[in-house]
Amino acid sequence: MSTATHTLQVKSHSSPDERRAPEKTLLELVHLDEFSIGRMTMQPGWTWADNIQPVVHTNSCQLLHVGYCISGRLETTLDDGTSASIEPGDSYLIPPGHNARVVGDEPYVAIEMHSAASYGVLPPTS
Secondary structure: OOOOOOOOOOOOOOOOOEEEOOOOEEEEEEEEOOEEEEEEEEOOOOEHHHHOHHHHOOOOEOOOEEEEEEEOOEEEEEOOOOEEEEOOOOEEEEOOOEEEEEOOOOOEEEEEEEOHHHOOOOOOOO
16 A cells, blocks of 8 residues: 555646657656556557567567557557457556557557556666
8 A cells, every 4th residue: 555645636638748659659648646647549550560669679569558448449469479459448458578550440549557658668778
């Protein structure tokens, strides 16, 4: 249980604290104390390999994602070959070591509750 003191905060993703826009991607972040929540929009034709890998330089996405799909469809494949399709109304947990692609002609829109602050950013070097 956290002992931090929090104040009431309300922020809109329509006026985010931060925007990131790699090709075919829009991440709108709001920061609430130590938490960051992102609204992610990926356009039709978006793939992790084509649009995010050139930014982060890893063989697959190494972030843990927890979120909720608002619209569109995302096909996710883990490095071990396990795959799942995420559709509107689905909540999801995607472990590190995966690739993904938008399926169909509708943008994929989701709210990310974990890893949003690290998404599309070059990972720190050790």
